[in-house]
Structure formats: structure tokens, C-alpha cells
Amino acid sequence: xxxxxxxxxxxxxxxxxxxxxxxxxxxxxxxxxxxxxxxxxxxxxxxxxxxxxxxxxxxxxxxxxxxxxxxxxxxxxxxxxxxxxxxxxxxxxxxxxxxxxxxx
Amino acid sequence: xxxxxxxxxxxxxxxxxxxxxxxxxxxxxxxxxxxxxxxxxxxxxxxxxxxxxxxxxxxxxxxxxxxxxxxxxxxxxxxxxxxxxxxxxxxxxxxxxxxxxxxxxxxxxxxxxxxxxxxxxxxxxxxxxxxxxxxxxxxxxxxxxxxxxxxxxxxxxxxxxxxxxxxxxxxxxxxxxxxxxxxxxxxxxxxxxxxxxxxxxxxxxxxxxxxxxxxxxxxxxxxxxxxxxxxxxxxxxxxxxxxxxxxxxxxxxxxxxxxxxxxxxxxxxxxxxxxxxxxxxxxxxxxxxxxxxxxxxxxxxxxxxxxxxxxxxxxxxxxxxxxxxxxxxxxxxxxxxxxxxxxxxxxxxxxx
Numbered sequence: 001x002x003x004x005x006x007x008x009x010x011x012x013x014x015x016x017x018x019x020x021x022x023x024x025x026x027x028x029x030x031x032x033x034x035x036x037x038x039x040x041x042x043x044x045x046x047x048x049x050x051x052x053x054x055x056x057x058x059x060x061x062x063x064x065x066x067x068x069x070x071x072x073x074x075x076x077x078x079x080x081x082x083x084x085x086x087x088x089x090x091x092x093x094x095x096x097x098x099x100x101x102x103x104x
Numbered sequence: 105x106x107x108x109x110x111x112x113x114x115x116x117x118x119x120x121x122x123x124x125x126x127x128x129x130x131x132x133x134x135x136x137x138x139x140x141x142x143x144x145x146x147x148x149x150x151x152x153x154x155x156x157x158x159x160x161x162x163x164x165x166x167x168x169x170x171x172x173x174x175x176x177x178x179x180x181x182x183x184x185x186x187x188x189x190x191x192x193x194x195x196x197x198x199x200x201x202x203x204x205x206x207x208x209x210x211x212x213x214x215x216x217x218x219x220x221x222x223x224x225x226x227x228x229x230x231x232x233x234x235x236x237x238x239x240x241x242x243x244x245x246x247x248x249x250x251x252x253x254x255x256x257x258x259x260x261x262x263x264x265x266x267x268x269x270x271x272x273x274x275x276x277x278x279x280x281x282x283x284x285x286x287x288x289x290x291x292x293x294x295x296x297x298x299x300x301x302x303x304x305x306x307x308x309x310x311x312x313x314x315x316x317x318x319x320x321x322x323x324x325x326x327x328x329x330x331x332x333x334x335x336x337x338x339x340x341x342x343x344x345x346x347x348x349x350x351x352x353x354x355x356x357x358x359x360x361x362x363x364x365x366x367x368x369x370x371x372x373x374x375x376x377x378x379x380x381x382x383x384x385x386x387x388x389x390x391x392x393x394x395x396x397x398x399x400x401x402x403x404x405x406x407x408x409x410x411x412x413x414x415x416x417x418x419x420x421x422x423x424x425x426x427x428x429x430x431x432x433x434x435x436x437x438x439x440x441x442x443x444x445x446x447x448x449x450x451x452x453x454x455x456x
Contacts, residue, residue: 037230037362039407043158046361068299071271072359074239075323076294101239
């Protein structure tokens, strides 16, 4: 299983994905130095990503806490999420995401 | 007398850079062996990430404490190190480190504090907490002149056509505080909800209703101006074209982020922004400088608070040999050592 992650230069990376891991962990394990300063506890906004609209319906809606935390991110739009708050599962195989400014 | 030495130089045994949980516990381990500590931290309070990022979030892996919040852990550590009277130099950044002719370390902060000690412990975690800067091209040219991330002096903003960006407590506190002295104020936030104290939110909404503060639900996508002077900001509202908002000053509050900062220039080698250490002593390749907690690296390193506590204990043992070259290190337990209990203020004599 894998995800496709577009970095800030527009380059695509195919990253091996593991069931139950967060996207933040998958990105980091894939060798992309995503900041994720709080360690994945939804307490900063340095793992900000954009989820490809085609995949949005397959993931749960963000919590109030995550929406609030996105106030500390930049260039937030309707596809913005925190990568530490999305858990991978087999339905997300092939999912496309892009890193947002401030996440590296 | 050394000409560089001013009468304001503070002499101590150990300078600790960073007052997070590991810097605090280092005070304890060093204190047990009679070493006095001064700590420097850029935040306005002790606690590091525990205080800044997750004060209310639970921690479950502190040995012997099934659950505590970040804030509670810091509270307990502060209580634990109280007998050793650590001195805190808060709201300041450790800026330079140099060797004195006597072979000690002289550390200066950005507000002019000068500390001297034979041993330095870097417990700086992920680096200094500094304001997040919007990734807008060319913004650096405006910083300090028309774009600010903190309020040093309120008067800077008197009579200004000010935009405050953000929707948290800092943004709202300063919006309320500065509104009476500015010419015009616009608050720009990405959504209509604010994540701030309810009282501040109510006050802000009242000022908006009175027409004293303008609110724009938008992202800032660009700046227009010249020579550091701001003429307008480009705002992007959802589903609309970007448009300019005339203003002369921007105060942006997007929270804090960690950056390595001046510690990178202390002359200690770094590997990928981490300091390699010897795992027997947690000394860096520069003798008498130690690195503990998230900022160090060694084979098998795990970035856990409990790892940092262990590192502090081993560091203190080696630091002792530098601070007291003539004394013999005596390994003791707090349970049984009257020496240690005296230092902790819990010996029978203290109780009597």
C-alpha cells in the first residue's frame, strides 16, 4: 500500500503506507522531513497538508481541535488537514496529498 | 582584571540553555552534587514544549506518574528542584558562547545578561520558540519597520492603520489593547470562529459591531509597498479574487515555531541540527559542554522525556569532575544519604 505525496517543489513521492499509521508518520518514514514539531499530538500546525479533493470523502472530518490548530498554519484552504490526525487504512491506498507551506 | 568582564557578570557552576523538562531535571541532578545552576530560556516561563505546545495534553510515560498534563509535569519538576534555588533568565535567547582566558564559558543573551561557568548544558530541545512568519515572498524587507510579530512597545502602533492577523489569544489581546490608540484597525482571520478566551471574543465582537474594528475573513497572500514601508496587503477571501487592503502596519500572530537559532554558532558540531554526544557522559565533542534531551543524537536515541532524565543524571556525574576537580565523586542514593537529604532540605535536622 502507498500514498502519493507532492512536496513543496511539486515533486511527487510514492511512499509506502502502513495500516493504522498517521500520514505524518508515513511521510516522515518515507524520508520527507516533515516538521511535526509537537510529535503528532495536534498541538502545533507544522504537519499541514492538502488532501486531494478526490480522497476527502474517504477520511473522517477534522475535529474542532484540529480546525482550531489550523489557525496557526498558512495558506489554509478547504482541503487543509493536519497529517498527524489522519490514520491510514486500506481504503486510502493510493491517496494523494501535498505538503503545505510551513510543514518542512 | 579581564577587560571583557563587567561587574554584571554572573558567576555560577553550570549554565543550562533551555528550561524545558530536561533542563529543569538537570538542575535536580546537578543540585544533588552541590552544583548551582542558572537557566536561560526564550519563553516567558519554564516548561519548554510542555508549557508552550501541550500544557493541557496528557502524558502517560513518565515513570511512576500514570498520567499528568504537560503543565502538571512542569509544576512537579519546579517543586522538585526548589531546594536547589535555580536562577531563571527568561524571555531571553542565549546568543553567544565564548571561552574566557580562565578557561570558563561566557554566555551572553540577547538582552545583555552575561553568565560565566565552567560547564554549559545545552537542553534546548527543538531550538528556540520564535514567532511563525507567513511564507509571503519579500516579507523580510518589511520586518521590524512595518511588519511585526510581537509588541515590544505599544507606542510603535499609535496612529497606525493597523492590520492584526490571527485568531488566537495573542491576536485578540493585542487587538483589544491597541484599538484605542490606532487610527484604523482590521483583524484578518481565516474563519469566523476565534480560539481565544470567551471574554476577549465577546469584547472583539462588540468592537466589530460598533464599527471600531473591521473584520476580514481571509488569508493574506501578499504585501505591497517599498523600502520596508507597507501600502497594502493582498487578501484572498474564499471564492473571490484577491484584493488589496490599504494599511501601513501588520502585526501577525500565528503562534510559535521552533528554530535552532544562535546555538548553532556556539562552536559545537551539529549533525542534521542535532548535537552528537558520548552516551557515557552526554558530553559533546567540545569538552565541558554537554547536550541532553531532544537536541542530542546518539545511536538508539529516542526523543522521550524519560530519556532526557537519564541523560541528565549521567551528565551531572561528569560535570562534577569539571566543577569540583579537587573533590571525589561519591555515588549516593537519596533514600539513604544524609548528605543528599540535607541538600534536598529533608534531613532529620531540617524536619526538627
